[in-house]
Amino acid sequence: MKRIKLTVAYDGTVYCGWQIQPQVPTIESVLNDTLSRILREDIQVIGASRTDAGVHALGNVAVFDTETPIPPDRISYAVNPHLPDDIRIISSCQAADDFHPRFCDSRKTYEYRIQTGPSLLPTSRRYSHWLPGRPDIAAMQEAGAYIVGTHDFKSFCAAGAQVKTTVRTVLSVDVEEGELLPGFHEILIRVSGEGFLYNMVRIIVGTMLKAGFGVWPPEHVKTIIEGRDRTLAGETVPARGLCLKGIEYL
Amino acid sequence: MKRIKLTVAYDGTVYCGWQIQPQVPTIESVLNDTLSRILREDIQVIGASRTDAGVHALGNVAVFDTETPIPPDRISYAVNPHLPDDIRIISSCQAADDFHPRFCDSRKTYEYRIQTGPSLLPTSRRYSHWLPGRPDIAAMQEAGAYIVGTHDFKSFCAAGAQVKTTVRTVLSVDVEEGELLPGFHEILIRVSGEGFLYNMVRIIVGTMLKAGFGVWPPEHVKTIIEGRDRTLAGETVPARGLCLKGIEYL
Numbered sequence: 001m002k003r004i005k006l007t008v009a010y011d012g013t014v015y016c017g018w019q020i021q022p023q024v025p026t027i028e029s030v031l032n033d034t035l036s037r038i039l040r041e042d043i044q045v046i047g048a049s050r051t052d053a054g055v056h057a058l059g060n061v062a063v064f065d066t067e068t069p070i071p072p073d074r075i076s077y078a079v080n081p082h083l084p085d086d087i088r089i090i091s092s093c094q095a096a097d098d099f100h101p102r103f104c105d106s107r108k109t110y111e112y113r114i115q116t117g118p119s120l121l122p123t124s125r126r127y128s129h130w131l132p133g134r135p136d137i138a139a140m141q142e143a144g145a146y147i148v149g150t151h152d153f154k155s156f157c158a159a160g161a162q163v164k165t166t167v168r169t170v171l172s173v174d175v176e177e178g179e180l181l182p183g184f185h186e187i188l189i190r191v192s193g194e195g196f197l198y199n200m201v202r203i204i205v206g207t208m209l210k211a212g213f214g215v216w217p218p219e220h221v222k223t224i225i226e227g228r229d230r231t232l233a234g235e236t237v238p239a240r241g242l243c244l245k246g247i248e249y250l
Numbered sequence: 251m252k253r254i255k256l257t258v259a260y261d262g263t264v265y266c267g268w269q270i271q272p273q274v275p276t277i278e279s280v281l282n283d284t285l286s287r288i289l290r291e292d293i294q295v296i297g298a299s300r301t302d303a304g305v306h307a308l309g310n311v312a313v314f315d316t317e318t319p320i321p322p323d324r325i326s327y328a329v330n331p332h333l334p335d336d337i338r339i340i341s342s343c344q345a346a347d348d349f350h351p352r353f354c355d356s357r358k359t360y361e362y363r364i365q366t367g368p369s370l371l372p373t374s375r376r377y378s379h380w381l382p383g384r385p386d387i388a389a390m391q392e393a394g395a396y397i398v399g400t401h402d403f404k405s406f407c408a409a410g411a412q413v414k415t416t417v418r419t420v421l422s423v424d425v426e427e428g429e430l431l432p433g434f435h436e437i438l439i440r441v442s443g444e445g446f447l448y449n450m451v452r453i454i455v456g457t458m459l460k461a462g463f464g465v466w467p468p469e470h471v472k473t474i475i476e477g478r479d480r481t482l483a484g485e486t487v488p489a490r491g492l493c494l495k496g497i498e499y500l
Contacts, residue, residue, distance in 0.1 A: 088370070118327070119340070123306055125336070243373070
């Protein structure tokens with residue numbers, strides 16, 4: 001018996017998220033079905049991040065146990081031709097028998113894309129949130145700086161989520177802007193942390209946008225954190241702009 | 251009667267190219283149908299570049315004549331909500347009555363994307379050509395330098411194309427490479443010119459790749475140009491990597 005670690009990329013557009021649910025397509029169910037068929041075993045993967053419906057990934061992580069004689073680093077090559085083209089195993093390797101992708105210390109990086117301008121460009125539409133107006137990038141960056149650190153992020157957690165603690169550590173928040181066409185820009189917000197609450201990155205981005213559009217001064221983020229109340233923070237921005245860039249195990 | 255100039259962006263994945271053909275979806279037919287319905291006139295656009303099936307655009311140009319009372323710069327806003335989300339009018343304005351998008355001097359810029367690495371990333375699959383191996387970027391750039399200039403590009407024109415002359419002027423060829431993930435790179439080839447033959451950009455890229463993989467030394471491009479024979483040049487790379495970035499009228 002070997003434990004295999006997969007790095008998985010997907011375009012989440014047509015999936016109801018990572019986690020198996022009856023009657024709907026999910027990343028986890030496609031992986032389980034395809035791995036079970038190709039390795040001729042009953043395979044059940046454990047995912048590091050149970051991304052929401054419509055969220056994308058370049059580097060989610062999943063593990064499973066197998067008796068297959070296929071060398072660990074060749075499993076990706078054996079399985080990829082049988083996956084739909086919106087899911088790919090980036091790499092496969094053997095992991096320690098006790099490695100668990102959610103209970104080992106890690107650093108996760110998410111990227112959120114916003115496209116601004118008079119319309120949503122067809123080539124951006126699957127991977128970007130669209131805003132007609134252009135927020136102030138410096139104000140967004142300043143707001144993001146207040147997010148960095150170890151805080152109680154209760155204000156940035158979807159109401160009703162069941163967690164033991166809402167304290168998390170955010171390691172960095174960076175904002176960049178590039179021009180796609182005259183009058184059309186793309187904003188990339190990169191957030192790294194040791195763990196995130198449900199919808200936390202999307203609420204952070206929604207809150208930074210409030211600062212970017214001058215609704216709040218950037219330092220108001222401190223008050224939002226201290227208030228420990230979801231209604232104080234900004235909106236949860238749409239899933240399609242979000243991509244789990246990668247997970248680094250420490 | 252006013253002549254209106256549109257700048258048009260599209261994801262060409264599901265279209266059989268720009269030009270109207272019976273029974274199949276094309277960009278031109280969607281624009282004609284939608285403009286005719288919204289402006290309540292029989293509209294027939296004339297496109298600057300009749301892109302092939304599967305090719306994308308951020309800035310193709312089309313013109314049409316209309317009696318509509320909608321101000322020229324508002325036509326994009328009136329029409330966009332009625333277009334499918336893979337076609338958008340980036341901007342609209344009034345043009346001179348004798349402006350013709352194909353017979354006026356212009357500079358066109360195309361971008362071609364190649365993603366390298368062990369598999370085609372799901373989020374790149376609609377807009378990139380995939381190659382498992384990584385070509386030498388400096389050799390590709392060197393080969394591209396031989397393309398720049400006014401030459402007879404008969405070797406770079408799809409066989410059977412009907413044109414008066416195969417002489418064209420290429421203004422610049424640039425190659426950049428960026429890392430998407432460890433082991434996964436994206437190569438962007440940007441080609442600008444005063445006009446292109448049928449499949450010319452895709453054959454230029456296929457030829458540069460031969461130099462990038464060491465099949466030919468970069469200077470062999472001179473021999474290919476001098477030979478005036480399509481069979482001397484590289485393959486026509488797939489349509490999905492190609493995007494018409496923009497057209498500048500001089």
